[in-house]
Amino acid sequence: MSKPVNIAILGATGAVGTELLKLLESRNFPLNSLKLLASPRSAGSKLTFKGETLEVKEVKANSFSNIDLVLASAGSSVSKVWAKTITNAGAVMIDNSSAFRLDPDVPLIIPEINPKSLIGHNKIIANPNCTTILMAMVIYPLHKIKPIKRIVVSTYQSVSGAGTQAMEEMKQQFKNIFNDKKPEAKILPYPLAFNLFLHDSKMTDTGYCEEEMKMVNETRKIFNEPDLKVTATCVRVPVLRAHSESINLEFDEPFPINKAREAILQTSGIQLCENWQKNHFPMPVDASNHDDVLVGRIRQDISHPCGLELWICGDQILKGAALNAVQIAELLINKNY
Amino acid sequence: MSKPVNIAILGATGAVGTELLKLLESRNFPLNSLKLLASPRSAGSKLTFKGETLEVKEVKANSFSNIDLVLASAGSSVSKVWAKTITNAGAVMIDNSSAFRLDPDVPLIIPEINPKSLIGHNKIIANPNCTTILMAMVIYPLHKIKPIKRIVVSTYQSVSGAGTQAMEEMKQQFKNIFNDKKPEAKILPYPLAFNLFLHDSKMTDTGYCEEEMKMVNETRKIFNEPDLKVTATCVRVPVLRAHSESINLEFDEPFPINKAREAILQTSGIQLCENWQKNHFPMPVDASNHDDVLVGRIRQDISHPCGLELWICGDQILKGAALNAVQIAELLINKNY
Incomplete structure (x- = not known):
């Protein structure tokens, strides 16, 4: 072209x-x-x-x-x-x-x-898919160093993923509640103000919804790893435009945290966001309107010798x-x- | 007495x-x-x-x-x-x-x-601890049938866990945003309106915060299983009073879903909440002011032959x-x- x-x-x-x-x-x-x-x-x-x-x-x-x-x-x-x-x-x-x-x-x-x-x-x-892009951006640099064996992810997805009308509807729901009126849900399946719910995409026969299966199948395709083990739980939360994800990774051998941090620091498009003293880690308001996916709170999983825990936030409309x-x-x- | x-x-x-x-x-x-x-x-x-x-x-x-x-x-x-x-x-x-x-x-x-x-x-x-009670209520009946080997949990914790003043502060943050003012955080560590953040309890040297270690250590003590493997990521979300949790369980052998549902149905204090046609599963607004912990979306984990995925919501102030x-x-x- x-x-x-x-x-x-x-x-x-x-x-x-x-x-x-x-x-x-x-x-x-x-x-x-x-x-x-x-x-x-x-x-x-x-x-x-x-x-x-x-x-x-x-x-x-x-x-x-x-x-x-x-x-x-x-x-x-x-x-x-x-x-x-x-x-x-x-x-x-x-x-x-x-x-x-x-x-x-x-x-x-x-x-x-x-x-x-x-x-x-x-x-x-x-x-x-947006949640898939944000997760893949952060875990691929680690996967290149040591192959990921299994991913357990739970998402905290903003309303922007459901479109502009859903964003407006959620804001109106909050306003209704503050005015002692019932929150109405026409675009969204249920009220989202002061609430959250499992992603309402079509259910598949495995009991996973389509959004969750996107995280499974698209990650496999992008990584060219057709057998990568992934399980996902996708949740819509009352946030406006950045998605967050709690990601548990299993490798075949221990993955030193410092090596993970180093890989993240060297990768463009993602940004390490960790202030352990101030308990400041990625938040949707910090990730909104930013190109980079934020990642932090990287921990050795205490339940698995070869596990890593990560927390990420990324702008769903931008990089997502x-x-x-x-x-x-x-x-x-x-x-x- | x-x-x-x-x-x-x-x-x-x-x-x-x-x-x-x-x-x-x-x-x-x-x-x-x-x-x-x-x-x-x-x-x-x-x-x-x-x-x-x-x-x-x-x-x-x-x-x-x-x-x-x-x-x-x-x-x-x-x-x-x-x-x-x-x-x-x-x-x-x-x-x-x-x-x-x-x-x-x-x-x-x-x-x-x-x-x-x-x-x-x-x-x-x-x-x-509240998140521990809610999780334990749902997983103990399963643990009695087949011992749980490992728990990977991510929480969606309401502001009520931070107290009455935090609840009022979060409401005020929303009102400020709707009036084009900055949301102020004095009780909460960061604005929670249209936002979320990792639980701000004191950090321990494992990289887990105290709230997360409560889920690990208290579950072990209550179950009398000092070696139970647990990893937790605790997150505060803009919800008023019910906590939600995405729970991944690993057993030593496959746990048939029907057996899990049966055990839940037979246990008092927990309630199966699953409407697969309507995509209706536990939500904080449904769990608020209810004694029972709601559980649903029980799935065979597609990433692990002996895994189960569960989604729960429970009133943090009541049963929690x-x-x-x-x-x-x-x-x-x-x-x-």
């Missing part, structure tokens, strides 16, 4: 879409043109890019002519509907949905981890979605993949 | 103290007299019991004469100061603090689990503190220990 490029954002008005726009601006992305697309419901909205007002257009069959790259973030069903149209028009699609992530013909990319899996792509590239997608786009352009 | 008894509540105005008062009333506890005690700061407050207004008195050296039983819930340092005075006065102390929990001469009791450890007590009986203490008192009286 030669630069500068003609880009379309599909799902421009969503939580991830608006962040994509900001990143293309702040990272000075080599753009020739930018087209904003959305469903008929959101078409007509106006968004600002580099001081100019752009109108969001309804996505149509001819929307992708002369487009080089589509950043799609309008959900799985929308991606499935438009994928063929996009690639037939000659464009490459970086898809933020789960539609094609496990398709063996589709690379699932975290630029810091498996950039070379992009080589020979078939015009669809998948952006991994929009930033990773833009980094994939940059990789395509800079490496001419 | 013969009934009816003369009771004193030490720390009557706190989150647990006020709940103790309600429980003595609602459970029709065999009371002869009730004395409410607190620090000089809280003395003078008025509380209602069975329609009568009782004044909270300042705790003094002569406060415990003619008292049979003291329910202490004013923190560890207060318990340490008054324990000898209480027992020298001839009263039994049920202590909600961590002061004596690991003392080998002090029984650490969950009435449903180890009631017989009360026999031969030396007038001080410890009420376990006040209810368990009152149940210990009832046991003392009814069994004449």
Whole structure:
């Protein structure tokens, strides 16, 4: 792909879409043109890019002519509907949905981890699930040193993962409670204000929900470790936009903490955040609006001789979605993949 | 101990103290007299019991004469100061603090689990840590069937565990944010509104905080399993009064899910809460103000042939503190220990 490029954002008005726009601006992305697309419901909205007002257009069959790259973030069903149209028009699609992530013909990319899996792509590239990206960013540098045998992870996922409307609904729920009214849940499955619940994605027959199985299957694919043992419990918490994760790792032999810290300090995209005196470790408010995933409270697991405990927080909309997608786009352009 | 008894509540105005008062009333506890005690700061407050207004008195050296039983819930340092005075006065102390929990001469009791450890007590009986009680209630019935080999637990702890003032502070933080003001943290270590953080109890040299070590050491003592392997990550979340826990259990052999469900259904004090069709599992709002600990989403761990995943929620102030203490008192009286 030669630069500068003609880009379309599909799902421009969503939580991830608006962040994509900001990143293309702040990272000075080599753009020739930018087209904003959305469903008929959101078409007509106006968004600002580099001081100019752009109108969001309804996505149509001819929307992708002369487009080089589509950043799609309008959900799985929308991606499935438009994928063929996009690639037939000659464009490459970086898809933020789960539609094609496990398709063996589709690379699932975290630029810091498996950039070379992009080589020979078939015009669809998948952006991994947000909780998976954040976890993978932190544990891959350790996995390279000593292979991880098993992962037990519990998540603390912000409401942003359920979209802009869910964020607004949760805020309204708090306001209702403070005004002695009942908190209403229309977008979210249950009230989230002063509450939390297991992730409400579709249940699979193993008793794991789809979000949890994404952490299992996508981590395996990104690491190219089809037999990696992973168990996950995904939980939605009343936090606005950064996800946290409590991660227990098992190795075949002990992993010295200092070696883990060293590996983290040497890896770009993650940041060690540990102040043991002040009991200050990663928090969602610190991770929000930050590119790096924060990691801290690294401990030798006292229940397992070869175990490590980690605590991470990362911006779900940035590295968990929009930033990773833009980094994939940059990789395509800079490496001419 | 013969009934009816003369009771004193030490720390009557706190989150647990006020709940103790309600429980003595609602459970029709065999009371002869009730004395409410607190620090000089809280003395003078008025509380209602069975329609009568009782004044909270300042705790003094002569406060415990003619008292049979003291329910202490004013923190560890207060318990340490008054324990000898209480027992020298001839009263039994049920202590909600961590002061004596690991003392080998002090029984650490969950009435449903180890009631017989009360026999031969030396007038001080410890009420376990809240997260420990809630977890132990659910996993002990399984442990009796097949011994648990290892526990990996991550908690989602409500602000009530930090006390009444912390609850009010968190609400105020939300209100501040909605009014474009900064959330202030004076009681809590960091703002908790739309945020969460690792439990801020004192750090130990293993890298585990004291709250986490309570889950390790108290579970071992209650189960009488000094070598039980436990690792815990304790997290404070913006929820008002019920704690949640993501629990991963390892056994020596596979534990069939149906057998686990059956054991839970047959155990009093815990309740199976699973609606797989509606994706409805335990939530803090459902567990709040309920005596039973809720458990659900029981799954065979896909990362371990002998693993089980559980999700629980329980009222931190009730079974996690006040209810368990009152149940210990009832046991003392009814069994004449």
